[in-house]
Amino acid sequence: MYDQIIDANVNRICEGIRVVEEYVRFANNHDGYTQECSLLRKKLHKEFPQSVALLESRDTAEDMRAGEVPSSRFNISDLLAANFKRVQEGLRVLEEYTGNSVCNVLRYQSYDLEKNILLLAMRPVLKRGVYVISDDLEVLEKGLSWNVSCIQLRDKQASKEEIYNKAKAFCDKHPRRSVPFLVNDHLDIAKCVGAEGVHTGQDDMPISEQRRVMGQGAIIGRTTHSLEQGLAAEADGADYISVGPIWETPSKPDREAIGFDYLSIVKEKINIPYVAIGGIDDGRIGEIMSFDPFMVGVIRSVDRVPSWQELYFQNNA
Secondary structure, three states: OOHHHHHHHHHHHHHHHHHHHHHHHHHOOOHHHHHHHHHHHHHHHHHOOOOHHHHHHOOOOOOOOOOOOOOOOOOHHHHHHHHHHHHHHHHHHHHHHHOOHHHHHHHHHHHHHHHHHHHHHHOOOOOOEEEEEEOOHHHHHHHHHHOOOEEEEOOOOOOHHHHHHHHHHHHHHOOOOOOOEEEEOOHHHHHHHOOOEEEEOOOOOOHHHHHHHHOOOOEEEEEEOOHHHHHHHHHHOOOEEEEOOOOOOOOOOOOOOOOOHHHHHHHHHOOOOEEEOOOOOOOOHHHHHOOOOOEEEEOOOHHHHHHHHHHHOOOOO
């Protein structure tokens, strides 16, 4: 009796899932969400296999909404949200007209999938450029005005309370930031003040656990000193890695310089952004840029940032 309704909504659901699936498969290279989308489609086809009755009920010539032009999508989040709504509405229609309880299960699975994938799509995108790291909020504010790639509050001498107060003051003063603001080490502070993410070291908790705390919308960076560590960080879900220290630096007094071996192969071996860091100044920036790094980290030579941005990253986004 309702074959045409069933046929239309099965098609609508599968089309919506496929649009989302192509995003996580090709734009994000996210195997887990790709598999979840694929499994949802397969479960739906199992419950509603193509049949003669469904095919015979299809009549696009008489369908008053056939050929209707869809609304324009403003951005990827809008596109994904619209297609998730198609999926969820279609599943509810099937549930009501067929009484199939599997549709209810799939609908609630799609709600969770929508949350995770939309948060992933809304995660700030790192662009090529200079990455400013400082314990001085005025320096970080300059980073905003210079439109650098990223800014990080890193203060190894202050108490946790002092770091929290700094981070909160910065976020309260700059609630609408065009540059991602990260907190070094302290996930709880980053989460509490609304920072875009966190940067942690090799001795910190696994990135997968950090993701559970920070959520899918956060940027998580990881310090690495070797290709093995970089590959491990990428596999564990890091959004970017640091590569260094290239030269010895006062910011890491107990760490030996790693030189250029890792930097020379990171672009070829690793598929996430990376920041070359450690002892970089005006006399060394040219040597670093010969490797064409995605980002260059600066702690001490912040006065050179505007000229480096203009000279090396002006045409990069």
